[in-house]
Amino acid sequence: MKLENLFKKVKIMNSALQDEILKLKEEKNAIILAHNYQPKEVQEIADFLGDSLELCIKASEIEDKDLVIFCGVDFMAETAFILNPDKKIVIPTLEAECPMAHMLPEDVLLKAKEEHPDAGVILYVNSIAEAKQHADTLCTSANAVKVTESLPHKKILFGPDKNLGTHVADKLKDKEIIHVPSDGHCYVHRLIHVEDIELKRKEYPNAEIICHPECKLEVQKACDVVMSTGGMLRHIAESDKEEFVIGTEIDMITRINSEVPGKKLYPLLEGAICNTMKLHTLEKIRDSLINEEPRVTLPSEVADKSRKAVEHMLEVSK
């Protein structure tokens, strides 16, 4: 079969599956929440797309739906559960884990807290719930600076993302940021180097270069703007500029392209792909709607203790 015909066939199959999903969604009174890094075909069937903070806020407002299908990684679905312990929160595949979130096990955080009893504890929302329950508050890439300012402590235990912690330390010189663990990171954003920026500046001299705060600080400094994925979308929609180089996961470009027409967007690194975000195929989403599985749940004690930190973050972000 010619390649062009194969693509046509895949597209028709996708749209039939998408129709089936939309029908099932109505029948089940379900809502599909999806992160900005989901592939195009998933973005197309989502009721709500957003960054981690926007998804958290949306999850706190779901009252009229019985079933939540969460197309993102594990910690995002867990946060939706923490905010809605009485609802059915389903993730199309449990394999969709964020490796960074697992870089800070509970015992490592407890040991750091023992060593620094005077420190406030801020965890990136990209963390496991067992660690979240010991945090004073949480943050996302959209509100990390604001949340850190909100704590009275001079000394802050911050984890698991060292680059986001360094971003905060660079903005708030009066705070002492202690990274826990010492080298937590996102493997996708770590692939981006200063040389990539130099190359794109030569290739697209008129483009503004934007990156995510999960990139190394030297990369952040070499870019023009640093922001969360939701921030990127708003910034580009409001900008008079036409060309942008996007330094984050490649499907962020899919999201911006579909909502902000007339802009020229180029990836800072074509290989910046979050593999686990791509595990939610249309087939798995359809099956998860039919079976209402796999469910995301947490022990009630862990969920209750973590809820305080999530709610503090949401309060500060208003």
Ligand code: 13P
């Ligand atoms: P955002 O909250 O900016 O979407 O980031 C989430 C994430 O996991 C980035 O890698």
Ligand code: SF4
């Ligand atoms: Fe985790 Fe990085 Fe994927 Fe974001 S892009 S979900 S931080 S692995």
